Amino acid sequence: MIYDKHIFICINQRPESAPRKSCGENHGMEIVEAFKKKLKEKNLPIKIRAQKSGCLDICDFGQTLVIYPEGIFYVGVKLNDVDEIINEHIINNKVVERLKLENVREKK
Numbered sequence: 001m002i003y004d005k006h007i008f009i010c011i012n013q014r015p016e017s018a019p020r021k022s023c024g025e026n027h028g029m030e031i032v033e034a035f036k037k038k039l040k041e042k043n044l045p046i047k048i049r050a051q052k053s054g055c056l057d058i059c060d061f062g063q064t065l066v067i068y069p070e071g072i073f074y075v076g077v078k079l080n081d082v083d084e085i086i087n088e089h090i091i092n093n094k095v096v097e098r099l100k101l102e103n104v105r106e107k108k
Helices: 028-042 079-091 101-107
Strands: 005-010 048-053 064-068 072-075
Touching: 005 028, 028 048, 028 079, 064 079, 072 079, 072 101
Parallel strands: 005 048
Antiparallel strands: 005 064, 064 072
């Protein structure tokens, strides 16, 4: 099946001794489940899938996800950001600028 929007949410889990953080420690699976639940509740008229993914290799910026076909990476994502991402990016096709990787990277 081809999706209109496809959301990949990192759930990578590194060992406690690893020098880098990992998204799995930042509520990765909770965010996956929140996206799935809220998208199902909205019953949107598009083909969309939210799913877990392995490491997207930018964990230094916090919980990471990417939305295709746009290829927009969001970082530092928290559970309370899920509604905003769905309403703005998925429904209204507007990038959530405050979570976009390029904008967060510039602030660091």
